[in-house]
Amino acid sequence: MLEIRELSKAFGRGTVSEVQALSRFNLAVADGELISIIGSNGSGKSTLMSCLAGAHLPDSGAIILNQEDITTWPEHKRASLISRVFQDPLSGTCAAMTVEENLALAHRRGRPRGFRRGIAREERELFRAALAPLGLGLEKRLTDQVGLLSGGQRQALTLIMATLIRPALLLLDEHTAAQDPKTASRTMSLTMDLVEKNRLTTLMITHNLAQAIDYGHRLVMMGQGRVFWDFPAEEKARLTVKSLLERFLEASRETGVGLSDSLLLA
Amino acid sequence: MSFYAFFGAINQGLVYGLMALGVFLTFRVLDFPDLTVDGSLPLGAAVSAMCVLSGVDPYLSLIPAFLAGFLAGAITGFLSAKLGILHLLASILTMSALYSINLRVMGNRPNLSLIGQDSVLTPLREWGLSSTLAGVALFLVAIILAVAFLAWLSRTEFGQALQATGENPRMITSLGVNIKVTIILGVGLSNALVALTGAFVAQSQGLADVSLGVGTIVVGLASVVVGETLFGGRRSMPIRLVAVVLGSIIYRLAVALALRLKIGSFSFNPSDLNLITSILVVGALMFPRLRKAQAASRAQAGKMNRA
Ligand SMILES: Nc1ncnc2c1ncn2[C@@H]1O[C@H](COP(=O)(O)OP(=O)(O)OP(=O)(O)O)[C@@H](O)[C@H]1O
Ligand SMILES: [Mg+2]
Numbered sequence: 001m002l003e004i005r006e007l008s009k010a011f012g013r014g015t016v017s018e019v020q021a022l023s024r025f026n027l028a029v030a031d032g033e034l035i036s037i038i039g040s041n042g043s044g045k046s047t048l049m050s051c052l053a054g055a056h057l058p059d060s061g062a063i064i065l066n067q068e069d070i071t072t073w074p075e076h077k078r079a080s081l082i083s084r085v086f087q088d089p090l091s092g093t094c095a096a097m098t099v100e101e102n103l104a105l106a107h108r109r110g111r112p113r114g115f116r117r118g119i120a121r122e123e124r125e126l127f128r129a130a131l132a133p134l135g136l137g138l139e140k141r142l143t144d145q146v147g148l149l150s151g152g153q154r155q156a157l158t159l160i161m162a163t164l165i166r167p168a169l170l171l172l173d174e175h176t177a178a179q180d181p182k183t184a185s186r187t188m189s190l191t192m193d194l195v196e197k198n199r200l201t202t203l204m205i206t207h208n209l210a211q212a213i214d215y216g217h218r219l220v221m222m223g224q225g226r227v228f229w230d231f232p233a234e235e236k237a238r239l240t241v242k243s244l245l246e247r248f249l250e251a252s253r254e255t256g257v258g259l260s261d262s263l264l265l266a
Numbered sequence: 267m268s269f270y271a272f273f274g275a276i277n278q279g280l281v282y283g284l285m286a287l288g289v290f291l292t293f294r295v296l297d298f299p300d301l302t303v304d305g306s307l308p309l310g311a312a313v314s315a316m317c318v319l320s321g322v323d324p325y326l327s328l329i330p331a332f333l334a335g336f337l338a339g340a341i342t343g344f345l346s347a348k349l350g351i352l353h354l355l356a357s358i359l360t361m362s363a364l365y366s367i368n369l370r371v372m373g374n375r376p377n378l379s380l381i382g383q384d385s386v387l388t389p390l391r392e393w394g395l396s397s398t399l400a401g402v403a404l405f406l407v408a409i410i411l412a413v414a415f416l417a418w419l420s421r422t423e424f425g426q427a428l429q430a431t432g433e434n435p436r437m438i439t440s441l442g443v444n445i446k447v448t449i450i451l452g453v454g455l456s457n458a459l460v461a462l463t464g465a466f467v468a469q470s471q472g473l474a475d476v477s478l479g480v481g482t483i484v485v486g487l488a489s490v491v492v493g494e495t496l497f498g499g500r501r502s503m504p505i506r507l508v509a510v511v512l513g514s515i516i517y518r519l520a521v522a523l524a525l526r527l528k529i530g531s532f533s534f535n536p537s538d539l540n541l542i543t544s545i546l547v548v549g550a551l552m553f554p555r556l557r558k559a560q561a562a563s564r565a566q567a568g569k570m571n572r573a
Binding site: 101 | 426430444
C-alpha cells in the first residue's frame with residue numbers, strides 16, 4: 001500500500017524560473033495495483049517518480065509505503081523497497097559492463113555489497129530465464145557489453161533488472177517509449193504478467209493513451225503537479241482514446257498547458 | 267641503451283606502475299580526477315622513512331604508509347562526496363594540506379636520508395643482486411600481487427559497484443549503493459597504492475623528500491594513456507590493468523631514451539621531464555579525438571561525393 005499525501009516540490013525556488021512541479025499531490029495505491037499515469041509534458045510525472053524514489057526530496061508532504069514513512073529516506077536506502085525504470089533508456093544501465101554484470105548489480109538491489117563474487121555461477125540460469133520472455137534474444141547475449149545494445153533493448157533490460165527482486169513499489173517512466181510497436185506491446189504484456197504474478201504495486205507513466213486505457217487497473221491524469229482526473233477501473237473500461245483525448249484537452253486548457261505532439265500522435 | 271639504464275627504466279616502470287594503477291582506479295574506473303597523489307606519494311615515503319629510522323622493519327613500514335595514503339585519499343573522497351566540493355578542487359586541497367603534513371611527519375625536515383638503513387631490498391641484496399636488479403625482482407612481485415588483487419576486486423560485488431559508481435552513479439544509487447561510500451573507499455584505495463609506491467621509492471633511493479611527488483599525477487596519467495593507446499581501451503579489467511603497468515614501463519623506457527637523445531648541441535636534462543611528460547599526455551589524450559575527427563571528415567567527404 002502506497003500513500004502519497006500533499007506532496008509538493010518546486011524547482012528554482014525564488015528565481016524567475018521557479019516551477020511548481022508537484023503541488024499538493026495526493027494518491028493512494030493499493031497492493032498489487034497498476035496505475036497508468038498520463039499528463040502533458042512538464043506536468044510533474046517524472047518529478048513524482050523522483051520524489052518517490054528519493055532522487056529529489058519533496059518540499060512538503062509525506063510518502064508512506066507499507067505503513068512506513070519513507071519521505072526522508074536517502075535514495076540508496078529506498079532501493080530495498082523501490083525499483084525504477086528511467087525515462088531516459090540509457091540511465092538505467094551501465095554501458096561498459098556486460099548484460100549479466102548489469103543484471104547481477106540489480107539482483108543485489110538493496111543489499112550491502114561485500115567481497116563475494118559479483119556474479120554467482122547459478123545466477124546465469126536465472127538471468128536467461130528472466131530475459132527470454134522479452135523475445136529480443138538478450139538471453140544469448142549475457143556477456144555482451146550493454147553499450148552494444150539498442151536503446152529499446154536497454155530499456156527492456158532495465159525492466160527485467162527492476163523486477164529481478166520483487167520491489168514493494170515499481171516505478172515505470174515511459175518504459176516502452178524507446179521501443180518499436182511490436183517490442184513495446186510485448187514489453188507491455190510482459191509488464192502486466194510480472195505485475196499480476198508478483199502482485200507488484202506499480203505506477204506507470206505513458207504518453208500512449210491507448211496503452212493507458214488498455215493496461216492497468218486505474219488511470220490517473222496529471223496536470224500542473226496535481227491529480228486532474230482519477231478514473232477507477234469501471235470508468236476506465238468505458239474510456240476510448242477519443243473521449244480521453246477530449247478530457248486531456250480540457251485539462252490542458254484549464255491548466256493553460258500546451259498539448260504535446262507525442263500525445264496528439266498517440 | 268646500456269644494460270644498467272635499461273634495467274633502471276624497468277625498475278622505475280614497475281615501482282611507479284603501482285602508482286599508475288592507483289591513478290587508473292580514480293581517473294578511469296571512478297571517473298574522479300584526483301590530484302591527491304602528488305601529496306600521497308611523498309606521504310608514503312615520509313611515513314615509511316620515519317618508521318625505518320625509528321627501527322621498524324622495512325617491510326612492516328609499508329603498512330602504515332599504505333594506511334596513511336588510504337586516509338589521505340579517503341579525505342579527498344569525503345570532501346567531494348560528503349561535503350559537495352568539486353572533485354578536482356577537493357583533491358587539490360588535500361594535496362596542498364599534505365605538503366604541510368609531510369613536513370611534520372618528517373620532523374620539519376624537507377628530506378630524510380635512509381643511507382645505511384636496512385631497506386626492503388636488503389634481503390635480496392644479501393643474495394648478491396645489485397640494487398637495480400633487486401628492485402626489479404621485488405617490484406615485479408609487488409606489481410603482480412597488485413594486479414591480481416585489483417583483478418580479483420573488480421569481480422567482487424564491491425568492485426562491480428565501484429565500476430558502476432564511476433560509470434552511472436544514478437543507476438547504481440537506484441540499485442541501493444551509497445556512492446558516497448564507494449567514492450571514499452575507491453579514492454582511498456587509489457592513494458594507498460600511491461603511498462606504497464612512495465615508500466618503495468624512498469627505501470630504494472635511500473631518500474624521502476617532500477618534493478618527491480611533484481608531477482606524479484601527470485606521470486600516472488601518461489602511463490594510463492600510453493597503455494590504453496597501445497593496447498586498446500575497451501577490454502576486460504585484467505587486461506586493462508596489465509596495460510597500465512606496461513604503459514608505465516614503456517613510459518620509463520621512452521624517457522630514458524629521450525634523455526640520451528642529442529640533436530646537435532641540444533639535449534634534454536632530467537628537469538625537462540615534466541614538460542616532456544605533459545606534452546606526451548596531451549598528445550595521447552588528443553589521439554582518439556583526432557582519429558574521430560578524421561573519421562568524421564571522411565564521412566563528411568563521402569556524403570558530399572554522394573550528393
Ligand atoms: N532538476 C530540475 N531542475 C529544474 N526544473 C526541473 C527539474 N526537473 C524537472 N523540472 C521542471 O519541473 C516540471 C515537471 O517536470 P517533469 O520532468 O516532472 O515533467 P514530466 O511530466 O515528466 O514531463 P515529460 O512528459 O516531458 O516527461 C517541468 O517544468 C520541468 O522543467
Ligand atoms: Mg517525464
